Amino acid sequence: MKVLIVSTNREKTPFAVAPVGAAKIIGALRQSGHEVDFLDLCFARNIGRSLRQRIRRFCPDMIGLSIRNLDNCAYVHSHAYFQGDREIVRMIRSASRAPVIIGGSAVSVAPEELTAYLKADYAIAGEGENSLPAFLSAYTENSGFEGIPGLWWRENGQWQANPPSFSASLDDLPRQAYDCIDFDRYFSAGGFVAMQTRRGCPFECIYCSYSVLEGKRPRFFPAGACVDEMEKIVRDTGRSDFFFVDGVFNFPSGHATAVCEEIIRRRLKIRWLAYCNPSGLDRQMAALFKASGCAGIELGLDAATEKMLVHLKKGFTLSEIERTYQALSAEGLPFAVFLLFGGPGETVADWEQTQKNLQGFGKANAVFASLGLRIYTGTDLFDIACAEGALDPADSLLAPRFYLSRHLQTESVVHRLDMLARQDPTWSTPTDWNRATVKVIQWFLAKFRVIPCWKDIENYGARMRRQK
Ligand code: B12
Structure with missing residues (x-):
């Protein structure tokens, strides 16, 4: 056909x-x-x-x-x-x-x-x-x-x-037909080669759609097959900047370790970025990441108070965040932190505590603080929003609906977050992410192939504000 x-x-x-x-x-x-x-x-x-x-x-x-x-x-x-x-x-x-x-x-x-x-x-x-x-x-x-x-x-x-099913094993799934991707165009717009090493997310974050998309049970593409594919891509296209598109690359840790060890064993010269969370991300893992070409980590924390980590069901603790900050800093691995404010029960005092806690742990290269949790069908947040009367259960959710804690439903909420971000030059908020800024960053990335941008555009928030 x-x-x-x-x-x-x-x-x-x-x-x-x-x-x-x-x-x-x-x-x-x-x-x-x-x-x-x-x-x-x-x-x-x-x-x-x-x-x-x-x-x-x-x-x-x-x-x-x-x-x-x-x-x-x-x-x-x-x-x-x-x-x-x-x-x-x-x-x-x-x-x-x-x-x-x-x-x-x-x-x-x-x-x-x-x-x-x-x-x-x-x-x-x-x-x-x-x-x-x-x-x-x-x-x-x-x-x-x-x-x-x-x-x-x-x-x-x-x-x-028919209900979706998730292949029990990824061993025999065909790999991406990368020959159909125009990498020159993507790299000129700041892109990477996308590489998937696993599917399935066992975490239970209340707002997240990943388990709907990929199922809960982690399944893995064999480490050798992943590195075979990366080797071929480097050889055939000359491109060696990869983005591991796994929901959480480092958990369970055994597979990430196997992929990194295989990259090192074959002496494959690549640079890579990945989404990680603090579960198991200790000094040893950070060192292995670095040795295998890791150029930076996107750390999905969402919050940094015990209260909000529990409310969001993040599955890791404040002390694990601290250990990860120390491990990444000690290995000199650049990292950007992603925060998601507005979850159930959250107050502005929790934001302030999050900022204080993170500052106490060390210095991330950039902290991106966003507001409002996008509601998806099939998540705990959907049930919470319906129970609180904040969402009509019949809403199609095609047009995005966002959850904001009752304590944050004020007209000045966006301004309050902007004000907090101004207390720390590494912080930025959606207000800062205007089109012109994004264009500058993309140009910078494309021109110098600098990855991740966090390392070389330190004090990201402050710079963005200065440009206005
Ligand atoms: C990695 C990732 C990123 C990385 C991408 C890095 C890179 N170089 O590729 C970064 C951080 C840059 C990113 C950015 C964004 N992302 Co993102 N991202 C993901 C993530 C985690 C994986 C995507 C991926 O590559 N999967 C691997 C591929 C193989 O899977 P797939 O595309 O789904 O394809 C499978 C099926 O869908 C299906 N399929 C695909 N095409 C077709 C076609 C046909 C005909 C058929 C039958 C089947 C089929 O078969 C494929 C193989 O099984 C997903 C969440 C997730 N777990 O999927 C979010 C996700 C795709 N992102 C999302 C969003 C919103 C964004 C952003 C708009 C902003 C944001 N807030 O993150 C930007 C947009 C960027 C852009 N330019 O498009 C949303 C999209 C949902 C939505 N609400 O619109 C997702 C689903 C996360 C979420 N919130 O739930 N993202």
Whole structure:
């Protein structure tokens, strides 16, 4: 079958991210013998023209849209993308009769709502490597769709759905078809090569969608296979800056250790970044990270008071945060801290305590403090928001809704956070992340291939404010 995969993501903030989800799907489709073409709309000047030309040239039998983001998850300066995706489906319809199937993380977090809104023919929630080829076989053979994990389809005018399943083992899943990614374009917009080493998140953070997206049970791509792929990418593309796109790269620690040891054993000269949390991130692990090319860590803390760590069910403690600060500083590994303010029961006094505690632990290269928790179906926060009367349980959640603790629902809440951030030059808030600043950072990253920006743009918050 001739399948055209279209990646719809055009967001380039904080940098353009290579379409690894689409690349994995393409790898799987090629492996099952389909003829595949790929259209990446990230840098397209004229979307309509690009779509029409490609459809005319390739004449696909099926068109798959890979949709990454619904919105930018930002309470301050919120921006949604799904209206743009509807326009893309409309343009496709005017150029082709091929059925449209959608997938990607945006679809996985809101399959029913997004499929209906976009007027797609089919959708797959969750992993697509097995489900999409299985769907195409069932479609061509006209056999039933029951049993295809995560599939949404219409029968007699009614939507039908199978629950998503998460492959028990990742050992045999096809790897990304990286040859279809234009790395030059992505690197010129500050990007990295995306590398996934695991799936599944055992943490229970009350707001997080990761377990909906990937399941709770951690599953791993074999360390050797990950490093094989990285080696090939370096050899074939000359690109050696990687971003481990795992939800939490360092937990459970055994797999991260195995990947790093394999990189070191093969003397692979790369630089990498990853999301980590303080669980198990001690001096030994920091040293191993550094030796394997780690250029910086994105530390997802959300809060730094015992009270809020418990309320958010973060699964690590204040003393673990302190140990991680010390370990990263001692090894000279740059790190940026991400805070998420507004959780249940939080007050401005908790923000102040978080700042005080972090300052006591040492100095991060940058602290990004954001406000408001994006509510997703299937999370504890959804239940809390409904119980507090802050959310209508029937809300589609396609348009983003944010949770803010009752104590923070004042008109001046954004200003209060900005004022707190001004107490510390490493801190910044969404107010600071204006477009001009982002452009400067992207230019800086692209020009000098400096990663992570935290190290060389120290005192990030203060600099951003000075630019205004
Ligand atoms: C790593 C990551 C980042 C990194 C990216 C680094 C890099 N170089 O790639 C950084 C930090 C830069 C980042 C930034 C942002 N991110 Co982010 N990110 C992630 C994360 C953790 C992993 C994404 C990933 O690469 N997964 C691996 C690939 C292989 O998985 P996948 O794309 O889902 O693809 C699979 C399926 O979806 C499916 N599939 C994919 N395409 C298709 C197509 C078809 C036809 C089919 C059938 C199936 C299918 O099959 C694939 C293989 O199984 C996810 C959360 C998560 N656990 O998924 C959030 C996530 C994607 N990010 C999100 C968001 C919002 C953003 C930002 C907008 C801002 C923010 N607040 O984080 C920016 C946007 C950046 C941009 N330019 O687009 C949201 C999107 C949901 C939403 N509300 O819109 C997510 C889901 C997190 C969340 N909040 O729940 N992100």
